[in-house]
Amino acid sequence: MSTKEKDLTLNFEAVCRAAQKGNVDYFRGISQHFREEWLVRKCNQRSGDNILHIAARFGRLSILEFIAKELFASHGMKWSVKKLEIFDSINADRKTPLHEAAQSDHLDCVQFLLQQKVNVDSMKRADWTPLMLAIAKGNKEVVLQLLNASANPALVNKDGWNSFHLACREGNLEIVKLLSDTKADLWKVASKNGRTPLHTAALHGCKDVVHWLLESCQHPVDAEDSCGNTPLMDAIRMGHTEVAAMMIEDFKANIMKTDRLGYQLLHVAAQSGHLASVTYILINFAVDINAVSFKNITPLHLAAKEGHKEIISCLLSHGANIYLQDEMGRTALNIVENNNHSDCVQILKQQYS
Structure with missing residues (x-):
């Protein structure tokens, strides 16, 4: 590496720090040649960030304004043509400065970047738009700004x-x-594995x-994903019994549904x-505690496989049959022994004495 290249690299690290801290005076002191060089230069090969990514991520509106108003505006058609291209530049994750500002909740930077006519629906890696990132952060004002700039909420990742x-x-x-x-039927969508917004919620x-989905949108309460799971199953799976109770009591969710494996609730x-x-x-429900799936698997078999000691004890106290075998001829005791769940072994062995 030549001395000039070493100086450029060293000074560029200082430029990146200045962008991170919002030090506009530092940028004003940079010569015209270096301004143009550093504007398109990546901070490092791994992240692929440039100065705009850094400024947007840290909410340094003053840096973005300097680049747009002073640097581009004062250097002729060459840079005017490249302005939008640079403001829409992508890093190693294919994130643009707008992605960074939206994800970091910097409303003023989002507004300014949108004024520069950047692509509001640009997609980073995994096809996430700035709107998606803003929603994941829960910032209503940023979401509103993006929607007002015609961000498309129907795009999918x-x-x-x-x-x-x-x-x-x-x-x-x-x-x-x-x-x-923005779009009344936006809820009528399913992911690639058939999961609806109701499953997700x-x-x-x-x-x-x-x-709200069940009452206002009339979302089908027993919608099935590609594995046959219903939203009620998902609520139960994660221990959200209040949600499950509401779905059953107020919206008549079917507690007898089975998934593709024949698993009941x-x-x-x-x-x-x-x-x-x-x-x-x-x-609360008169369910069969010894109900079998398509492979003769009972709830006790599943609890045994996972080593859920408290669940095993609960099922046994309600009359679960320890002698039932799955299609491979295994009892719950066989399963816990095979999976080295020693604490569960003792619980089940006590039932044989």
């Missing part, structure tokens, strides 16, 4: 999730309603969003390890 899915996952009902106002225990609860879910089902 690599998993088939759109912005509405993400809003339902985060449980921010204000943002959910805001997105719905139920899985994450977002009770208000679940209620109690199977799902036993496998998940949430004692609250198992207890809720056993106390």
Whole structure:
């Protein structure tokens, strides 16, 4: 590396620090040649960030304004032509400065970048837009700015999730309603594995969003994903018994549904390890505690495989049959022994004495 290149690298590190701290005076002291050189230069090969990415991530509006108003405006057509290209530049994750500002909740930087006519729907790696990142952070004002700039909430990422899915996952009902106002049927979407916004909200225990989807959107309460899971199963799987109770009592969710493996609600609860879910089902519903799946697997078998000691004890106290065998001829005791769940072995052995 030549002396000039070493000096350029060293000084560029100082430029990056200045961008991070919002030190505009430092930029004003840089010669015209170096300004142009550093504007397109990456901070490092791993991140691929340039000065704009850094300024947007740290909310340094003054740096973005300097680059747009003083640097580009004063250096002729050459840089005017490149302005939009540089403001839409991508790093190693294919994130633009707008992605960085939206993800970091810097409303003023988001507004300024949108004024520069950047691509509001640019997609980073995994096909996430700035709107998706803003929704994941839960910043309503940033979301509103992006929507006002015609961000498309119906775009999907690599998993088939759109912005509405993400809003339902985060449980921010204000943002959910805001997105719905832009496109009334936005909720009518399923991911690549068939999961709906209701699945997502139920899985994450977002009770208000679940209620709104069922009441205001008339979302099918027993919608199935590609594995046959219903939103009720997802709520039970994660121990969200209040959400499950609401879905059953107020919206008549079907507690007898089975998934593609033939698992019923109690199977799902036993496998998940949430004692609250198992207890809720056993106390409130007349379910078959020894119900078998397509492979003769009972809830006790699933709890045994996962080593859920409390679940095993609960099922046994409610009459689970320890002698039932799965299609491979294994009892729950065989399963815990095979999986080295020694504490569970003792619980089951006591039932044989």
